[in-house]
Amino acid sequence: xxLTQRLAxxxxxxxxxxxxxxxxxxxxxxxxxxPLYERHVERVYRYLRxxxxxxxxxxxxxxxxxxxxxxNIDRYRPGGSGFGPWLLRIARNAFIDAGRRQRNRPLxxxxxxxxxxxxxxxxxxxxxxxxxxxIRSLVAQLPEAQRxxxxxxxxxxxxxxxxxxxxxxxxxxxKKLLARSLATLKEATRNDA
Amino acid sequence: xMHDTTDSDLEPALGRSFSLPVPTFSRDVIDRRVEAxxxxxxxxxxxxxxxxxFPRPARLLVGVAAAVLLTGTVVGxxxxxxxxxxxxxxxxxxxxxxxxxxxxxxxxxxxxxLERAAADRQHVWVIMSVTAASGAEATSGRMxxxxxxxxxxxxxxxxxxxxxxxxxxxxxxxxxxxxxxPQGPFTLxxxxxxxxxxxxxxxxxxxxxxxxxxxxxxxxxxxxxxxNATPTHAAP
Numbered sequence: 494x495x496l497t498q499r500l501a502x503x504x505x506x507x508x509x510x511x512x513x514x515x516x517x518x519x520x521x522x523x524x525x526x527x528p529l530y531e532r533h534v535e536r537v538y539r540y541l542r543x544x545x546x547x548x549x550x551x552x553x554x555x556x557x558x559x560x561x562x563x564x565n566i567d568r569y570r571p572g573g574s575g576f577g578p579w580l581l582r583i584a585r586n587a588f589i590d591a592g593r594r595q596r597n598r599p600l601x602x603x604x605x606x607x608x609x610x611x612x613x614x615x616x617x618x619x620x621x622x623x624x625x626x627x628i629r630s631l632v633a634q635l636p637e638a639q640r641x642x643x644x645x646x647x648x649x650x651x652x653x654x655x656x657x658x659x660x661x662x663x664x665x666x667x668k669k670l671l672a673r674s675l676a677t678l679k680e681a682t683r684n685d686a
Numbered sequence: 687x688m689h690d691t692t693d694s695d696l697e698p699a700l701g702r703s704f705s706l707p708v709p710t711f712s713r714d715v716i717d718r719r720v721e722a723x724x725x726x727x728x729x730x731x732x733x734x735x736x737x738x739x740f741p742r743p744a745r746l747l748v749g750v751a752a753a754v755l756l757t758g759t760v761v762g763x764x765x766x767x768x769x770x771x772x773x774x775x776x777x778x779x780x781x782x783x784x785x786x787x788x789x790x791x792x793x794x795x796x797x798x799x800l801e802r803a804a805a806d807r808q809h810v811w812v813i814m815s816v817t818a819a820s821g822a823e824a825t826s827g828r829m830x831x832x833x834x835x836x837x838x839x840x841x842x843x844x845x846x847x848x849x850x851x852x853x854x855x856x857x858x859x860x861x862x863x864x865x866x867x868p869q870g871p872f873t874l875x876x877x878x879x880x881x882x883x884x885x886x887x888x889x890x891x892x893x894x895x896x897x898x899x900x901x902x903x904x905x906x907x908x909x910x911x912x913x914n915a916t917p918t919h920a921a922p
Contacts, residue, residue: 523727530720535708538716543704552712553864556719561840563723590837590863628703647697648704679696 512576543648558584574658639674794894795819815855827878831860871901
């Protein structure tokens with residue numbers, strides 16, 4: 494499958510060995526957890542927002558994610574799939590738990606549309622904002638598993654292998670899921686254009 | 687609006703769409719929470735290094751247990767926890783308002799007795815005692831509460847009595863996920879107990895399965911009482 498082969502691995506993967514060293518230190522020195530938090534807070538927050546959490550919920554769930562990670566740091570196994578995927582698995586569980594009674598909640602598209610990058614002209618910002626709104630509205634129509642896979646990939650910055658670990662599927666099945674997600678999304682963009 | 691997204695620009699567009707910055711006020715919220723968690727863990731210090739479990743029997747309450755042993759004072763009911771709640775406001779508060787469950791489960795040489803339970807809109811409280819067949823000092827370890835909708839309610843504030851005549855008791859408040867009100871019936875799953883070693887830091891964890899199903903009506907929020915009355919433990 495061409496799409497599967499084309500999925501480039503993210504370039505901004507966390508430095509797993511450093512994460513492992515920090516995690517090992519944090520077992521006995523909780524303050525060593527601070528740099529781990531700094532390294533991963535944005536990806537956790539972005540993932541939760543990509544799943545559809547509004548700003549307040551994403552902040553709450555991100556905080557909960559790091560609280561749980563710190564409390565369970567002894568359960569993190571260095572040398573495995575990495576700290577980032579472990580963290581996003583906690584975030585994913587927190588999101589699922591929190592969402593059980595808030596299903597079918599619409600994405601907070603207005604907030605997304607208002608975001609602008611530093612240095613952007615108003616016109617560029619408007620175009621970018623419109624693009625975000627459009628893409629996210631299309632993603633929101635995908636099945637849950639596909640939305641989750643795309644959020645882990647493009648907001649969490651995980652590789653297929655790491656996503657497989659988070660969602661509990663094989664790497665091959667995860668690649669197929671991602672390819673299917675992108676194919677569905679591509680079709681949606683054509684139909685919507 | 688016309689969107690001319692092609693194969694080659696779909697993935698970059700996805701990346702841009704999900705590259706949301708963390709708003710300053712959101713970052714402040716997260717920072718404060720994580721800083722507080724680190725500070726709590728730092729203060730707790732020696733309890734780390736052997737996998738998460740409930741705190742060891744609370745040092746502050748060992749005095750209470752000792753007083754019971756020395757004076758024979760009995761406060762509350764006839765069970766061990768009932769004898770120990772008198773000088774601990776949180777425990778007394780929860781104990782008094784909790785529903786008697788009285789279920790026992792034995793596995794791996796340890797008997798856990800779920801004495802009472804209570805729930806408010808944010809927590810489920812369970813009060814358990816642990817007895818080791820070997821007579822060793824033991825306390826409950828990993829646990830979780832699952833409500834009727836399958837929501838996992840993580841362990842939160844805990845306090846223990848210490849070992850008293852071969853039995854220890856622990857009170858734990860499990861925190862419901864944000865925005866979710868716990869609904870019974872509840873399932874309490876304890877998956878390990880911790881046993882004391884010679885060194886205070888050298889506790890060992892014994893896996894097992896102790897499961898309890900119970901139902902309690904939601905009450906008004908508990909007043910935890912004076913902060914220094916019971917040690918607390920923040921857990922997932």
